[in-house]
Amino acid sequence: MNFKNFKLGIGIRVISLTLALIIFVYLWFEQEKYLSAALIGFLAIYLSFNLYHYVENTNRKLTRFLEYIKYSDFASGFAADNKLGKSFKELNASFNEVLEAFRQARSETEEHWQYLNTVVQHVGIGLLSFDQDGQIQLLNTAACRLLYINNIHNISELADLHPQLTEMIQKMDPGTNFLFRSNEQQVSIQATEIRLKGKSYKLISLKNIQNELQQKELESWQNLTSVLRHEIMNSITPISSLISTLIEIFEEELPEDLEKVGSAEITSETVDDIKEAFTTIQRRSIALIRFVNAYKDFTHIPKPK
Template sequence: MTTAQTAILTITAILLIAWGAYTAYRYITRTHRQLRMLLEAIESADTSLRFPANSDSEVNATLNRIAQSLSALRIRISETEKYYESITGAVATGVIVITPTGHIILANPAALSLLGRQALTRLSALSDSWSELTRLLDGLPTGLNATVRNLAVKTSAFTRHDGLRLLIVTLDDITRQLEDTSVETWSEMSRVLTHEIMNGIAPVVSIAETLRMRYEGDNDYMTRGLDVIS
């Protein structure tokens, strides 16, 4: 092989390597740009992004599958949120979700009704009308099971995907239970008092009846008095 041929082969090899490197660079750069576009679309909640299938069909098809999967996932999340919103909006139990700063991100209609509010955005807004409840929830304690006026209050914690720790508060109106308990208490007290009173007057009644049976006189006043005692 002559020197000229060797030079030509070397130049050809260098050109092929350079072309291959350039092609690979363009491929990687284009793929990187497409991935960046996909991520930006995801961050901006744009689920309509699709890549053409006529170029880099395999890569674009994969990226489109990812975009479609994420779009379907976002739709399912949205449907789940609406589902739980409809549930919390329909139940009679009040539900409040509070952030560590005291900001209320959820107060369902039942909670607003129980607390007598049209809207509720901060826990501190209850300090005037529900000071006991505000003090009880101060510091966002979990595992509470307490009663404030006519409300049964329970709390639990939930950590969101971004690490934010939320306090979930449930409120139940126990007015009926309190009334039932009050009636039961008074009934029991009445039974006890009746029993004690009857124990106390039973001997008096017995003595009065015995005296009346044994009394042989004709004093109407004595007879009527024993009858009244009996």
């Protein structure tokens, strides 16, 4: 807006009106030229209306401009008023520039909001936000999927499907969390409080940790089987080795000792039975070792490449 031109326009009109009134008084009272004075009087009236219209038009434009901003009506604009002079043309141009700046700022804000909303809707963690009255402010796709809902407007509507969960969410303190089971899913729920413009909002995050729990459970079982395998191997290996040694002793040394002793209590048949028993124990222990090794290979999960 060109304030110098506006003030100049006001000054010219005020001076012209003042001069017209002075001339009117002079002609009417001093010269008693009533006809000339009447003409000057009409001119003064015209200048008065012109001054009023000039100022009022500026006020109307300023009022419209402020209303456009108040109601975010940035699509409207101001036409060029060439009839009212250069100052009004520049005033309209300035108003239009400001409205265009607001329009671009709002467009960028909306684009940024759309971008953030897209990100929120595509994250894997469920997000649910509601105010003190329970009105839903945010509900993303992941939350709907975890809670098996389509769309709700108030947190109380969730009680129809998950009454216990709804009660716990409403009573949760900021920073606390708990586990909730939903249709064979383990969902970790955490609460956070946000304050915006003096109002309090509760933000609930929901994360499906079923896969993590299954992975931890699998790792626990693998660790347990590893320990069991280790203990079984530690117990079986010495037995197998000891049985092999005893069999060698029976085969190489015991028959000669029996002939020397000539005992009737220990016969060759008894020795054969003992050797067969040792052989069976050895065979079973070897088979058990193979089973443990095979189970180790079966339960071993290679690291992903």
